Amino acid sequence: MFNIFKKRTILPEDYSNLIDEKSYEIFLKKCLLTLKYLGYKVISFNNGDIVYEKENSLEAHFYLDNLLRKYLQVNNEEQDIVIQTHFSKLKDQSKAYTYLYKDFDYAKQFLKILLKADDILPNNEDFVYQKSYPNLLTFLVFDFEDQFHYVEKSKVHLWEVDEIQLFEIAKNNLRKEEIEIKQYTYEDKYDVFVLLNGDFSSSYTLLIEQDLDFTIGQFGTLIALPTKGTAFLYPISEADILDVIVTIYPTVEQCFDEDPGNITLDFFWYFNGNYECFIKEKMMTGQ
Numbered sequence: 001m002f003n004i005f006k007k008r009t010i011l012p013e014d015y016s017n018l019i020d021e022k023s024y025e026i027f028l029k030k031c032l033l034t035l036k037y038l039g040y041k042v043i044s045f046n047n048g049d050i051v052y053e054k055e056n057s058l059e060a061h062f063y064l065d066n067l068l069r070k071y072l073q074v075n076n077e078e079q080d081i082v083i084q085t086h087f088s089k090l091k092d093q094s095k096a097y098t099y100l101y102k103d104f105d106y107a108k109q110f111l112k113i114l115l116k117a118d119d120i121l122p123n124n125e126d127f128v129y130q131k132s133y134p135n136l137l138t139f140l141v142f143d144f145e146d147q148f149h150y151v152e153k154s155k156v157h158l159w160e161v162d163e164i165q166l167f168e169i170a171k172n173n174l175r176k177e178e179i180e181i182k183q184y185t186y187e188d189k190y191d192v193f194v195l196l197n198g199d200f201s202s203s204y205t206l207l208i209e210q211d212l213d214f215t216i217g218q219f220g221t222l223i224a225l226p227t228k229g230t231a232f233l234y235p236i237s238e239a240d241i242l243d244v245i246v247t248i249y250p251t252v253e254q255c256f257d258e259d260p261g262n263i264t265l266d267f268f269w270y271f272n273g274n275y276e277c278f279i280k281e282k283m284m285t286g287q
Contacts, residue, residue: 009028010047027071031062040053040087066261101156101159111169116139117137118137126154133225133275135264136264138167179204186248193212199229200229202229212233217234222234223275227260236269241269
């Protein structure tokens with residue numbers, strides 16, 4: 001474990017707009033020391049990925065993207081606490097998940113949905129998901145003891161419950177979350193609704209007809225999903241979509257770059273039950 005500290009730290013390119021190389025080295029060393037204290041055997045680290053050894057010599061990963069963004073949002077005195085809290089919550093819950101797959105009546109209360117980019121996992125097909133948004137996947141997850149666990153296709157059959165029903169249960173569970181809805185006026189003429197919640201704002205847009213119908217204009221809704229915790233919705237009643245996109249894009253981009261759980265910089269159009277993607281090149285050039 002100690003030899004790993006002698007390895008040269010290279011700032012991942014994706015983090016270059018967030019942190020400088022020296023500060024990243026400090027952050028990474030704090031992560032490694034915390035993992036050592038918690039008893040993890042770290043094998044390697046590279047490009048924002050810490051590889052560690054689980055039981056039976058199996059390898060597992062800690063990805064640092066979300067943690068780094070949380071770390072940078074607090075003052076210096078709180079940064080160590082953020083790291084310690086993050087890794088302390090990631091304890092092994094495999095035994096608990098084994099039980100959840102066996103007892104659906106108990107497990108169903110923990111089902112939620114998370115929107116992710118469709119290339120976020122190398123093995124998407126191992127998990128249960130739907131596709132509502134273009135280029136995004138809606139994963140079925142357990143929200144259990146401050147951790148998310150992707151529901152596995154190889155085990156979901158144990159419940160003997162149709163997947164459509166599972167997603168309906170998960171969506172209904174979202175209604176128990178506190179979603180803050182704020183209305184902002186851009187350039188004194190564009191009224192945009194912003195959903196704020198640590199984890200489920202973007203997922204909640206899949207309930208637009210049921211719970212967010214006030215965001216649906218005559219011609220539908222313009223939607224931006226920069227992170228899991230922030231979603232932008234603009235009721236479309238006039239032919240002003242491109243102007244709105246150009247106006248709010250800097251804010252959307254800032255959320256995507258700085259906040260944890262980033263999803264996409266694409267914009268979407270919701271109309272009559274369907275989500276479609278605006279072509280980014282045409283959006284920004286006004287063509």
